[in-house]
Amino acid sequence: xxxxxxxxxxxxxxxxxxxxxxxxxxxxxxxxxxxxxxxxxxxxxxxxxxxxxxxxxxxxxxxxxxxxxxxxxxxxxxxxxxxxxxxxxxxxxxxxxxxxxxxxxxxxxxxxxxxxxxxxxxxxxxxxxxxxxxxxxxxxxxxxxxxxxxxxxxxxxxxxxxxxxxxxxxxxxxxxxxxxxxxxxxxxxxxxxxxxxxxxxxxxxxxxxxxxxxxxxxxxxxxxxxxxxxxxxxxxxxxxxxxxxxxxxxxxxxxxxxxxxxxxxxxxxxxxxxxxxxxxxxxxxxxxxxxxxxxxxxxxxxxxxxxxxxxxxxxxxxxxxxxxxxxxxxxxxxxxxxxxxxxxxxxxxxxx
Numbered sequence: 010x011x012x013x014x015x016x017x018x019x020x021x022x023x024x025x026x027x028x029x030x031x032x033x034x035x036x037x038x039x040x041x042x043x044x045x046x047x048x049x050x051x052x053x054x055x056x057x058x059x060x061x062x063x064x065x066x067x068x069x070x071x072x073x074x075x076x077x078x079x080x081x082x083x084x085x086x087x088x089x090x091x092x093x094x095x096x097x098x099x100x101x102x103x104x105x106x107x108x109x110x111x112x113x114x115x116x117x118x119x120x121x122x123x124x125x126x127x128x129x130x131x132x133x134x135x136x137x138x139x140x141x142x143x144x145x146x147x148x149x150x151x152x153x154x155x156x157x158x159x160x161x162x163x164x165x166x167x168x169x170x171x172x173x174x175x176x177x178x179x180x181x182x183x184x185x186x187x188x189x190x191x192x193x194x195x196x197x198x199x200x201x202x203x204x205x206x207x208x209x210x211x212x213x214x215x216x217x218x219x220x221x222x223x224x225x226x227x228x229x230x231x232x233x234x235x236x237x238x239x240x241x242x243x244x245x246x247x248x249x250x251x252x253x254x255x256x257x258x259x260x261x262x263x264x265x266x267x268x269x270x271x272x273x274x275x276x277x278x279x280x281x282x283x284x285x286x287x288x289x290x291x292x293x294x295x296x297x298x299x300x301x302x303x304x305x306x307x308x309x310x311x312x313x314x315x316x317x318x319x320x321x322x323x324x325x326x327x328x329x330x331x332x333x334x335x336x337x338x339x340x341x342x343x344x345x346x347x348x349x350x351x352x353x354x355x356x357x358x359x360x361x
Contacts (some may be wrong), residue, residue: 019047021209022083024101024276047106049081051144054109059117059154061136069263070166073136074118076150078109080138082170084208085280086197086237089137091271100272105210108144115153119351122161129345131164141171143210155180161351164189164343168234170196170208172216174224181229187347191340193234193263194221196250198243206284218257225258230341232261235327239267240295240319242288247323248330255334262336264327266315267296274304295319 062072079093083105090100098107111117121127134140140151158165159180167174167181167190174181174192184190194217198204201214212220224231233254238244251262269277281289293304299315300306306315314320331338 049106052109054111059114070133073133075135075137076114079104081142082210088268119157123350129348131343133166141169141173159183162187162347166191168193170211172212172220175220178227185229188344191230193232195234221257233259235264237267241292247326251330251334261340269305
C-alpha cells in the first residue's frame with residue numbers, strides 16, 4: 010500500500026493512496042508524483058437495474074437507489090470505499106476519483122416501478138454513496154429519479170451531506186403532501202477544520218444546517234444523522250450536533266458508529282497518522298474496545314452501534330442529547346397509499 014505522510018497529503022482528497030484491491034492478483038505500486046493533483050474521471054455505468062435490495066436488520070430500509078458508484082465527497086471514513094474493489098478499482102483514491110454514473114437510472118427506475126412484480130415500498134437514496142455529490146449539480150440524475158418517484162408517489166428517504174438537496178425542494182414538497190418523503194442531513198462534526206480533512210468535498214456545516222432550515226420551512230420532514238460517530242474524536246460532539254440541528258428545524262435524529270470494513274481499517278489508521286497522530290492510538294483503541302478487540306465487526310445487530318463501555322457512553326450521550334434538544338429518535342413513517350404505477354411506452358397508469 011502507498012503510505013501517507015504530511016508531505017504528500019493531497020488537498021481536497023480524503024486519502025493519498027490506492028491500496029491493493031483484495032480481488033486483483035496484480036498490483037501496480039505507483040510513483041508518488043503521479044497523484045499530486047488527481048483529476049476525477051466519470052465513467053458510464055451500464056447497469057440494467059437500479060433498485061437494490063438488502064436483508065440487513067441493521068438498516069432502516071429494504072431497498073435503495075444509488076445513482077452513482079464511488080463518491081467525490083472523499084470522506085476518509087466511508088464504509089462504502091471497499092465496494093469499489095468489485096469494479097476492479099481501489100478503495101483509496103480510485104473511490105473518489107473514478108465515479109461510475111448511472112445515466113439511465115431514471116428510465117430504469119420508471120420501468121421497475123411499472124413492473125407488476127414491484128411491491129410499493131420506501132426507497133432510500135442512497136444506501137451507499139451520496140446522491141448529491143458534486144457532479145449531481147450538472148448531471149441531475151438524482152433530481153430526475155425524484156421526478157419519477159413524485160409522479161408515482163413512491164415514498165423516498167434521502168440521506169446526504171450536501172446543501173444541493175435544497176435545489177429539489179419543489180419536487181420534495183410534492184412528495185411531502187402525500188407523506189412520501191423524509192430527509193436526513195448527515196453531520197459528523199461541527200468543527201470545520203476537522204471536516205476539511207475528514208470529508209473534504211462535502212458542504213460546510215453551516216450550509217447543512219441551513220439546508221435543514223429550508224427543508225423544514227418548506228414542510229419537508231427533516232432530521233439529522235450523526236454519522237459516523239468516531240470514538241475518541243467526535244463522540245463528545247453529539248450533544249452539540251443534536252442541539253444545532255434542532256435549532257435549524259430538525260425534528261428527528263439517529264446515529265451510526267464508525268465502521269471500518271476490509272482495507273478501510275488500514276486506510277483510516279493511515280489518515281489518523283497523517284492528520285492527527287496524537288489521537289491515533291486513542292481512537293483505534295476505543296474502536297477495538299467497541300468491536301471485540303478488532304477494528305471491525307460485521308455481525309448483524311452489533312456492527313452499527315458497537316458494544317462495551319464506550320458504546321454505552323455514546324448511547325447515553327445520544328439519549329440525553331435528543332431529550333434536551335426535544336428530537337424524536339426515529340423519523341416519520343412514510344406511506345405507500347398514494348402509489349400509482351407510472352406510464353411506460355404509452356400504457357395507461359395502473360393504480361397500485
